[in-house]
Amino acid sequence: xxxxxxxxxxxxxxxxxxxxxxxxxxxxxxxxxxxxxxxxxxxxxxxxxxxxxxxxxxxxxxxxxxxxxxxxxxxxxxxxxxxxxxxxxxxxxxxxxxxxxxxxxxxxxxxxxxxxxxxxxxxxxxxxxxxxxxxxxxxxxxxxxxxxxxxxxxxxxxxxxxxxxxxxxxxxxxxxxxxxxxxxxxxxxxxxxxxxxxxxxxxxxxxxxxxxxxxxxxxxxxxxxxxxxxxxxxxxxxxxxxxxxxxxxxxxxxxxxxxxxxxxxxxxxxxxxxxxxxxxxxxxxxxxxxxxxxxxxxxxxxxxxxxxxxxxxxxxxxxxxxxxxxx
Numbered sequence: 237x238x239x240x241x242x243x244x245x246x247x248x249x250x251x252x253x254x255x256x257x258x259x260x261x262x263x264x265x266x267x268x269x270x271x272x273x274x275x276x277x278x279x280x281x282x283x284x285x286x287x288x289x290x291x292x293x294x295x296x297x298x299x300x301x302x303x304x305x306x307x308x309x310x311x312x313x314x315x316x317x318x319x320x321x322x323x324x325x326x327x328x329x330x331x332x333x334x335x336x337x338x339x340x341x342x343x344x345x346x347x348x349x350x351x352x353x354x355x356x357x358x359x360x361x362x363x364x365x366x367x368x369x370x371x372x373x374x375x376x377x378x379x380x381x382x383x384x385x386x387x388x389x390x391x392x393x394x395x396x397x398x399x400x401x402x403x404x405x406x407x408x409x410x411x412x413x414x415x416x417x418x419x420x421x422x423x424x425x426x427x428x429x430x431x432x433x434x435x436x437x438x439x440x441x442x443x444x445x446x447x448x449x450x451x452x453x454x455x456x457x458x459x460x461x462x463x464x465x466x467x468x469x470x471x472x473x474x475x476x477x478x479x480x481x482x483x484x485x486x487x488x489x490x491x492x493x494x495x496x497x498x499x500x501x502x503x504x505x506x507x508x509x510x511x512x513x514x515x516x517x518x519x520x521x522x523x524x525x526x527x528x529x530x531x532x533x534x535x536x537x538x539x540x541x542x543x544x545x546x547x548x549x550x551x552x553x554x555x556x557x558x559x560x561x562x563x
Contacts, residue, residue: 238267239518242298242485244291246313247276248492249502249551250304256504256555257302257511260530263562264523266515271298275313276306276492286312292320296483300514303487304507307494311358314487318351323478323485324377325384326351326457327513330444330464330474333505334536336545337469345447347464348388349457350381351478356454373408373453375415382419384479385451389426393448396420398430399456412453437463461489472503472544475510477517484517486510500550503542505531508558530561 245254261268273291280286286309295301295317306313317323326349332338359370382398389396398416400409413430420428431439433456439446440463452460465474471490478485488506496502508531515524534540540557541547549557 239299241268242295242301243270244273244275244303246304246306248494248497252502252551253504253507254304257507260559263559277309301485305492307492321483323480324352325479327477328461332468335538339467347461348385348451353377354454378412378415382416386423389449395427395448397450399436399452401433475506477513486514502551504555530558534558
């Protein structure tokens with residue numbers, strides 16, 4: 237079967253990790269037809285727009301999209317793609333891998349983040365005394381993301397934790413908490429609990445092993461997932477998926493890192509693990525497992541790691557080692 241894969245390298249190290257990823261993917265027994273789209277800071281500078289309509293259409297008409305990273309234009313690119321394509325569920329697995337700087341060696345949980353509303357709707361305005369931002373929480377989006385989390389838990393985990401700040405944000409997060417428990421009633425086989433976001437931040441440091449699936453709103457999910465990255469060795473190890481009814485986009489959670497761009501220092505692991513997520517989404521389970529095992533074996537051996545993990549290998553040297561394990 238041929239898959240149409242939209243590819244958006246973006247800016248900075250996004251280009252480097254994407255090149256490494258495609259180089260490894262081409263080793264698998266897959267028929268992937270890549271269609272490249274431009275987006276990001278460089279695109280804005282050259283064409284006057286950060287996300288051309290042509291790129292949106294490429295993603296819209298694809299079976300899945302691989303996305304690298306963009307810089308200051310992120311709100312106009314990745315956030316816009318999530319809204320335009322209704323990619324309502326953001327999945328960010330937090331897992332301990334061998335050979336890394338993980339603070340814990342036994343973590344395996346996922347943050348399911350509502351991806352279309354909350355603080356990231358971008359409705360801001362200046363006032364005489366500063367500025368105001370609107371936070372939007374709807375019943376529809378809350379039900380949809382909580383249902384996604386419980387379905388995911390039924391297939392993969394045992395417990396779902398709803399995260400909010402309902403004691404202060406009584407109307408918006410009050411609604412989210414209420415809907416969370418309404419949805420949980422439909423999944424009697426799945427354990428449910430809820431915590432305030434500040435308590436969750438503490439528990440992620442003191443007892444992260446207690447989490448299976450965390451479901452939360454947009455901003456909280458963004459912040460907590462970066463904390464999760466710190467637990468397992470850094471942003472270079474965290475993949476993510478943006479899932480909607482008709483489209484899906486997979487990306488590393490790290491940014492474009494202009495300070496190291498072009499130096500071959502970028503860690504390709506998060507991009508490659510994002511490709512693993514993409515293959516699972518495409519129901520290519522065998523190939524997903526092959527790629528995942530090649531990544532794990534390379535990390536475990538520890539001979540070909542990038543500098544952020546204590547190694548001396550370049551981005552492509554590490555990727556080539558993973559590739560060699562697939563040959």
